[in-house]
Structures are given as structure tokens and as C-alpha cells.
Amino acid sequence: xxxxxxxxxxxxxxxxxxxxxxxxxxxxxxxxxxxxxxxxxxxxxxxxxxxxxxxxxxxxxxxxxxxxxxxxxxxxxxxxxxxxxxxxxxxxxxxxxxxxxxxxxxxxxxxxxxxxxxxxxxxxxxxxxxxxxxxxxxxxxxxxxxxxxxxxxxxxxxxxxxxxxxxxxxxxxxxxxxxxxxxxxxxxxxxxxxxxxxxxxxxxxxxxxxxxxxxxxxxxxxxxxxxxxxxxxxxxxxxxxxxxxxxxxxxxxxxxxxxxxxxxxxxxxxxxxxxxx
Amino acid sequence: xxxxxxxxxxxxxxxxxxxxxxxxxxxxxxxxxxxxxxxxxxxxxxxxxxxxxxxxxxxxxxxxxxxxxxxxxxxxxxxxxxxxxxxxxxxxxxxxxxxxxxxxxxxxxxxxxxxxxxxxxxxxxxxxxxxxxxxxxxxxxxxxxxxxxxxxxxxxxxxxxxxxxxxxxxxxxxxxxxxxxxxxxxxxxxxxxxxxxxxxxxxxxxxxxxxxxxxxxxxxxxxxxxxxxxxxxxxxxxxxxxxxxxxxxxxxxxxxxxxx
Numbered sequence: 386x387x388x389x390x391x392x393x394x395x396x397x398x399x400x401x402x403x404x405x406x407x408x409x410x411x412x413x414x415x416x417x418x419x420x421x422x423x424x425x426x427x428x429x430x431x432x433x434x435x436x437x438x439x440x441x442x443x444x445x446x447x448x449x450x451x452x453x454x455x456x457x458x459x460x461x462x463x464x465x466x467x468x469x470x471x472x473x474x475x476x477x478x479x480x481x482x483x484x485x486x487x488x489x490x491x492x493x494x495x496x497x498x499x500x501x502x503x504x505x506x507x508x509x510x511x512x513x514x515x516x517x518x519x520x521x522x523x524x525x526x527x528x529x530x531x532x533x534x535x536x537x538x539x540x541x542x543x544x545x546x547x548x549x550x551x552x553x554x555x556x557x558x559x560x561x562x563x564x565x566x567x568x569x570x571x572x573x574x575x576x577x578x579x580x581x582x583x584x585x586x587x588x589x590x591x592x593x594x595x596x597x598x599x600x601x602x603x604x605x606x607x608x609x610x611x612x613x614x615x616x617x618x619x620x621x622x623x624x625x626x627x628x629x630x631x632x633x634x635x636x637x638x639x640x641x642x643x644x645x646x647x648x649x650x651x652x653x654x655x656x657x658x659x660x661x662x
Numbered sequence: 663x664x665x666x667x668x669x670x671x672x673x674x675x676x677x678x679x680x681x682x683x684x685x686x687x688x689x690x691x692x693x694x695x696x697x698x699x700x701x702x703x704x705x706x707x708x709x710x711x712x713x714x715x716x717x718x719x720x721x722x723x724x725x726x727x728x729x730x731x732x733x734x735x736x737x738x739x740x741x742x743x744x745x746x747x748x749x750x751x752x753x754x755x756x757x758x759x760x761x762x763x764x765x766x767x768x769x770x771x772x773x774x775x776x777x778x779x780x781x782x783x784x785x786x787x788x789x790x791x792x793x794x795x796x797x798x799x800x801x802x803x804x805x806x807x808x809x810x811x812x813x814x815x816x817x818x819x820x821x822x823x824x825x826x827x828x829x830x831x832x833x834x835x836x837x838x839x840x841x842x843x844x845x846x847x848x849x850x851x852x853x854x855x856x857x858x859x860x861x862x863x864x865x866x867x868x869x870x871x872x873x874x875x876x877x878x879x880x881x882x883x884x885x886x887x888x889x890x891x892x893x894x895x896x897x898x899x900x901x902x903x904x905x906x907x908x909x910x911x912x913x914x915x916x917x918x919x920x921x922x
Contacts (some may be wrong), residue, residue: 397875412919416919416920419916419919419920423743426739427739427743428738429734429736429739430736430737430739430740431740433736434733434737434740434796434800435733435795435796436795436797437795437797440792440793440795440797441797443793444792445792446766447790447792447793448791451790452788473694475691476691476694477678478694479687479691480688480691483688492777506720514909515907516903519866519902519903519906519910520899520903521866521867521869521870521902523782523870523873524870524883524899524902527884527887527895528712531707531708531709531712532705532706532708532709532712534705534708534822535743536696537694537695537696538695538696538697538701541695543900548678556831588796598705607778607779607780608780610779610783611782611783612778612781613783614873614874615873615884619677624783624786625676628786640779640783643778643779643783644775644778644779647778647779648774648778651774
């Protein structure tokens with residue numbers, strides 16, 4: 386890739402100053418150091434990571450054993466033990482997306498440099514976006530389980546808070562991409578800030594907004610399936626129980642359920658995106 | 663939405679019904695969360711106690727902390743490397759503009775399968791298969807990487823201009839030559855971006871898969887949490903955030919280097 390310029394630079398006479406080169410020396414050095422760093426990092430990791438070799442030889446047997454225990458899938462258990470948990474998972478995903486959007490949109494507007502021409506506020510808003518995102522959903526879940534006790538409420542708040550960063554970042558980028566035309570026209574006639582947002586920014590960012598919200602909902606469906614592992618409600622609780630009791634057939638049933646829901650959610654999102662964007 | 667160009671504020675009755683249904687569903691879902699003022703007040707009290715016990719962060723057992731973080735880092739590097747390496751051919755094989763449906767469909771199903779489960783759930787299965795430890799985490803994160811990079815890479819390839827491909831094909835190039843000279847130059851830059859993003863995501867997830875015993879700092883974190891060592895938990899969380907911030911800065915720098 387980087388040597389794509391070779392035929393051209395070979396054609397020009399080297400050393401005359403008119404040699405055409407795609408990258409400057411500094412760029413080449415920077416790229417080269419990145420390659421070295423990647424090789425070094427992977428090499429170091431592969432060399433020093435602790436892997437117990439006996440476990441690898443044992444793996445095929447363990448997988449076969451797991452397969453035997455998982456089969457046959459007890460479909461009859463679904464209405465009794467899984468359905469309610471699945472509905473709870475979907476509720477967590479939907480409500481947390483709504484809460485996340487409600488919290489993220491104001492922050493997103495404050496983080497966008499064109500909507501909020503104040504560097505200090507921009508930086509604070511950006512900090513909120515980055516910090517909420519760098520705390521994993523499971524960490525937020527642990528925190529909210531400690532605060533509100535185990536259950537769906539903790540899970541919902543966990544995903545909502547983790548979503549702020551993702552939604553807010555993408556939303557502020559969409560706001561910054563808005564064309565200045567209608568914004569300047571409205572501010573020229575003295576429109577107040579709220580009217581500016583409602584009539585100048587909102588119509589322009591509306592498609593991105595729905596696209597971001599849908600995308601996040603899709604992610605949140607997946608995330609809400611694991612929350613139960615730390616006691617924050619949803620189908621993960623059923624999964625955790627089944628694993629702790631070594632009921633691998635029920636584990637298989639739960640995994641199949643999650644798979645089905647995720648696929649349906651993805652198809653739904655693709656279909657809606659086609660219509661609204 | 664095509665009618666909206668003619669009548670900008672027009673909504674169909676069906677769409678309104680859809681909005682109403684969505685609003686009703688959300689109201690119902692919220693009511694099922696069992697949230698009330700009493701719970702909120704108790705929660706605030708609990709939260710205050712929790713936060714009071716987190717301060718000051720306790721770095722006394724730093725050796726365990728460093729060991730866990732190092733393992734997370736190793737897992738993230740290896741999984742990103744393996745994941746991008748595997749998704750390179752898979753992404754090519756799944757591109758519908760290059761290959762017939764007979765080949766793309768099975769590959770697409772593999773990619774969708776990799777993406778449909780959260781890495782932590784994949785990690786549970788891996789722990790059963792290869793035992794506790796870093797290897798289970800590496801496999802789980804690799805699977806997640808293949809699902810994510812594979813999908814984005816496929817989409818990137820499907821968006822390329824076919825003119826270059828036809829030009830290369832017109833010279834009588836083989837399929838591999840078409841890929842190397844027609845496809846890769848158009849998507850390589852985006853691929854690097856995906857790989858950087860995925861490394862970042864793996865770094866975040868590698869600190870979490872330990873909760874189910876798949877190596878990394880997550881195991882230490884969860885154990886500390888269950889023993890109510892909240893000051894140690896806070897120390898671990900601060901270190902994880904620091905690590906992720908460093909990753910984010912590196913990612914921005916990397917994008918600058920490969921800005922072409």
C-alpha cells in the first residue's frame with residue numbers, strides 16, 4: 386500500500402529535488418513506528434500471556450461434553466422460565482435507550498462547537514461524554530445494583546448512563562455537520578436560542594438522530610442480555626442461574642432465545658432505517 | 663418519507679398510530695421497572711454510603727492490580743490482532759459485489775453469528791471449553807472482533823467504486839490480483855480505522871470478561887466488589903479508566919498518522 390508510489394518516484398530522477406513521493410519523511414517514520422509498535426505489542430503479548438496448555442488439549446473433549454449436555458434443547462421450559470425474563474430484557478433496552486437519549490441530547494448540543502460557542506462548556510460536555518462511555522455497562526450495573534438493589538431498575542440506569550457517551554458523541558458530530566445557512570438566517574432575524582434549535586438545527590439533525598437512537602437500541606438489546614450476570618435484571622439472570630446449576634440444556638435454550646431476539650432486532654432496525662433515512 | 667418533500671409536516675394516520683403504540687409501550691415498560699420515590703430516597707442513601715466507602719481509593723494491593731491490567735492488555739492486543747487477521751479474508755468473502763451469493767451467504771452467517779452475542783456471553787462458553795484464564799478471554803474477544811470488523815469491512819468493500827475493479831479485470835488479472843490492486847487500495851484506510859476502533863473496544867471489554875472467569879482485571883474487580891472492598895474497587899475502576907483514556911488518545915494519534 387505505502388509503496389504504491391514506487392513506479393512514479395522511480396521514473397523521476399532521484400536526488401534532483403523533483404522526486405515525487407507520496408509521504409514525507411516524517412510521515413514515513415510515523416507510519417513505520419506504528420508498525421513496529423504493533424509488532425512489538427503483539428509479540429510481547431503472545432510471549433508473556435499466561436496460557437495453560439493442558440487446557441487446550443482438553444478443549445475438544447470439553448466442547449463435545451458441552452454439546453452433549455446442551456442437547457436436546459428443552460423448548461418447553463421457555464414459557465415457564467424464560468419468557469418473563471426476555472420481556473424484562475426488552476423493556477430494559479427500550480427504556481434505557483429513551484433515558485439515554487433524553488440525557489445525551491442536551492449534552493450533545495453543549496458539546497457541539499457551532500451550537501454552543503463557548504470553549505469551556507464544550508470541554509466540560511465532552512468530558513461528560515468521554516467519561517460516561519469509558520465506564521463499562523457492567524461497571525455501571527455494579528454501581529446501581531449497590532444503590533438500588535438487584536433488579537431491572539439498576540440495569541436500565543446502567544445502560545442509560547453508558548449510552549450517554551455514545552449517543553452524545555455521535556449527536557454532537559451530527560450537529561456540527563449542520564449547514565450554516567438556515568442557522569444564520571434565523572439568528573439574523575433575532576430568533577431565540579430555543580427557536581434556533583427547533584427550526585434550524587433539529588430539521589437537519591433529525592435523520593441522524595433517529596439513526597443513532599435506533600443503532601443504540603440495537604446495541605442495548607445485546608447489552609441488556611448480559612446485565613443479569615451482575616444481578617441487574619433481564620435474561621442474564623436466568624442465564625447466570627442456569628450456568629451456576631450446570632443446566633447446560635437451559636443455557637442452550639437461553640442462548641437460542643437471545644440469538645433470535647438479536648436477529649429480529651437487527652432486521653427491524655435495518656427495515657426502519659430504510660424507511661426513515 | 664418520500665411524501666415529506668411535498669408536504670413537510672404531513673404524517674399519515676398509520677405513522678401516528680405507530681408513535682402512539684411506541685409511547686404506550688414505553689410507559690408500560692417504565693411502570694414495570696417498579697420505580698418509586700421511596701426507592702429513590704433509599705437509593706440516594708445507599709449511593710451516598712457506597713461513594714463514602716469508595717474514598718479514598720486503596721492502591722495497597724497494586725501488584726494484583728498491575729497483574730490484572732497487564733493480562734487485560736495482552737488479551738486485548740492478541741484478540742485484536744487475531745480478529746482483524748481473520749476478518750480480512752472473511753470480509754472479502756462476504757462482499758456481494760465481488761463474489762456470488764453461494765459464497766457470501768455462509769460467510770455472512772458466520773459474521774452475524776460472531777456479532778450476535780455480547781463478548782461476556784461468548785466468554786462463558788469459552789471458559790467451559792478451554793478453562794479459566796486468559797485464553798478463554800482471547801477467544802471470546804477474537805470472536806467479537808471478527809463479528810464487528812468483518813461486518814464493517816464487508817460494508818466498506820460493498821461501497822467501493824467498481825471502475826477500478828473493471829480496469830484491473832480488463833488487463834486479465836486473476837481474482838487475487840483484483841483484490842490486491844483493485845479492492846485493497848480503496849478500503850485499506852478504512853480497515854485501519856476499524857482495526858483501531860476494535861482494539862479500543864477490546865481494551866474496554868478485556869477488563870470485563872474476567873467477571874465470568876476469562877482472565878484480566880475483571881475477575882479481581884468482581885471479587886473485590888463481592889467482598890465489599892469498595893475502596894479497592896474504586897482504585898481498579900480508576901486504573902481501567904486511565905487505561906481506556908490512554909487507548910483513546912493513541913487511537914486519535916493513529917488516525918492522524920494514517921489520515922491519507
